[in-house]
Amino acid sequence: MNFRGRFEQRPRAILKQLNFAACVEDVRRIIRSSPFPPVVVAHSLGGLVAQKAAEAEAISALVLMSCPPSRRLQPAAARSLRLLRLKYALLMALGRPFRLEEKDFHRLWFSALPEAQQVDLSRRMIPESVHLIRDFLARDIVLHSDRVRCPVLVLGGSEDPVVPVANLQGLAQSLSGDFNAYPGHGHWILGEGEGEVIARDIHRWLVQKLGEEILLVEFPEQE
Numbered sequence: 243m244n245f246r247g248r249f250e251q252r253p254r255a256i257l258k259q260l261n262f263a264a265c266v267e268d269v270r271r272i273i274r275s276s277p278f279p280p281v282v283v284a285h286s287l288g289g290l291v292a293q294k295a296a297e298a299e300a301i302s303a304l305v306l307m308s309c310p311p312s313r314r315l316q317p318a319a320a321r322s323l324r325l326l327r328l329k330y331a332l333l334m335a336l337g338r339p340f341r342l343e344e345k346d347f348h349r350l351w352f353s354a355l356p357e358a359q360q361v362d363l364s365r366r367m368i369p370e371s372v373h374l375i376r377d378f379l380a381r382d383i384v385l386h387s388d389r390v391r392c393p394v395l396v397l398g399g400s401e402d403p404v405v406p407v408a409n410l411q412g413l414a415q416s417l418s419g420d421f422n423a424y425p426g427h428g429h430w431i432l433g434e435g436e437g438e439v440i441a442r443d444i445h446r447w448l449v450q451k452l453g454e455e456i457l458l459v460e461f462p463e464q465e
Contacts, residue, residue, distance in 0.1 A: 243268070243269070243272055245260065245265050245268065245374075246260050246264065246265075246268065247260055247339075247368075247371065248368065253339075253368065253369075254338075254339050254369065257339040257369060257370065257371040258337070258338065258339060258371070258372075259371075260371040260373060260374065261371065261373040261374070261377075262290075262291065262294075262373065262374065262377045262383060265291045265374070266291050266294045266295050269282070269291055269292060269295040270295045270298060270299050273295060273299040273300075273301060274299065278302075279300045279301050279302045279392075280301055280302060281301065281302050281303045281304075281305065281448060281452075282295070282296065282301050282303070282304050282305070283305040283307070283444070284304075284305070284306055284307065284309065285307045285308055285309070285431075285432070286307070286308050286309060286310070286378075286404075286405075286429065287310075287374060287377070287378045288309075289306040289307065289308070289309025289310075290309065290310070290312070290377070290378075290381075290383055290385070292304060292306065293306070293309075293385050293387075293390060293417075294383065294385060296389075296390045296392065297385070297386055297389035297390060298389075301392050302392060302393075302452055303392050303393045303394070303395070303448055303451060303452060304390065304392055304393070304394045304395070304417075304419075305394075305395045305397070305444055305447075306394065306395070306396045306397070306413070306419075307397055307398065307431055307432065308397075308398045308399065308402055308404065308405050308410075308429050308430075308431050309396065309398075309405065309410070309413060310323070310378070310381055310404070310405045310409065311381070311409050311410075311412055311413040311416070312381050312382075312383050312384070312385045313380065313381040313382055314384070314385070315385075315387075315412060315413065315416050316381075316409050316412055316413075319379075319381060320403065320404060320405065320406055320409070322349075322350055322403045322404055323378075323379050323381075323404065326342075326346065326350075326379055327379045327380065329346075330342070330375070330379075333372070334372050334375060334376050336372070337372055338372060339369040339370060339371055339372060340369050340370070340372065340375075341367055341368065341369045341370060342367070344361070344364040344365070347360070347363070347364035347367060348360045348361075348364060349403070350403050350404050350429060351363075351364075351404065351428075351429050351430055352364065352428070352429075352430050353401065353403055353428040353429065354399065354401055354426065354427055354428030354429075354430065354434045354435075355428075355430060355433070355434055363430075363433075387416045387417050387418075390417055393419070393420075393451040393452070394414070394417040394418070394419030394420070395414075395419055395420050395421075395422070395444065395447050396410050396411075396413050396414035396417070396419050396420070396421050396422075397410070397421065397422040397423070397424065397431070397440065397443075397444075398410040398423060398424070398427070398429075398431060399423070399424050399426070399427025399428045399429065399431050399434075400423050400424065400425045400426065400427065401425075401426060401427060401428050402427070402428050402429045402431075403428065403429065404429045405429065407423050410423070420447065422443060424436075424440060
């Protein structure tokens with residue numbers, strides 16, 4: 243799913259109001275509409291949203307990729323996030339949607355990608371809600387790991403400058419989950435080389451945790 247403000251005709255008007263709680267409610271609504279408890283796979287900020295949704299909704303499993311832990315769990319953020327908070331403090335104070343500079347995307351989000359791919363991806367990035375940017379950089383979101391009762395897999399790249407491996411390990415431990423680190427990978431983990439290997443690992447983990455019957459799920463007939 244995409245959060246609001248991605249494809250609408252007037253995205254800035256939507257993004258100006260979009261906050262973390264609205265994103266959580268959107269995910270919860272999709273979970274409730276599923277014919278069975280779904281597997282939720284989320285990346286980066288989406289992982290924080292997914293965790294919050296999983297506290298209140300029934301899901302079969304939760305997969306978190308390159309997801310920063312909350313400040314309560316890890317008081318010290320990665321140095322890269324602390325520097326971004328300082329750099330964009332004025333823009334965040336203005337309260338309008340904005341996008342990070344291309345060089346920041348290159349250096350942090352897409353650091354493990356070839357230069358040509360970095361340029362292509364960064365130019366496709368849209369302005370983001372200042373509320374979501376602030377939440378991602380500050381990590382002040384209140385999460386209750388004891389309310390997430392499904393199997394959890396946390397994974398990330400060993401060369402991620404945004405979410406260090408130690409932070410990911412701490413997140414997995416707090417959720418009583420499993421953890422995988424992928425050597426040479428950065429923050430944009432599935433979009434980097436050998437993404438299909440990671441997808442197969444996720445699939446294998448799901449079968450181990452949920453059983454082979456998940457491969458034979460019958461969808462109810464639609465009226």
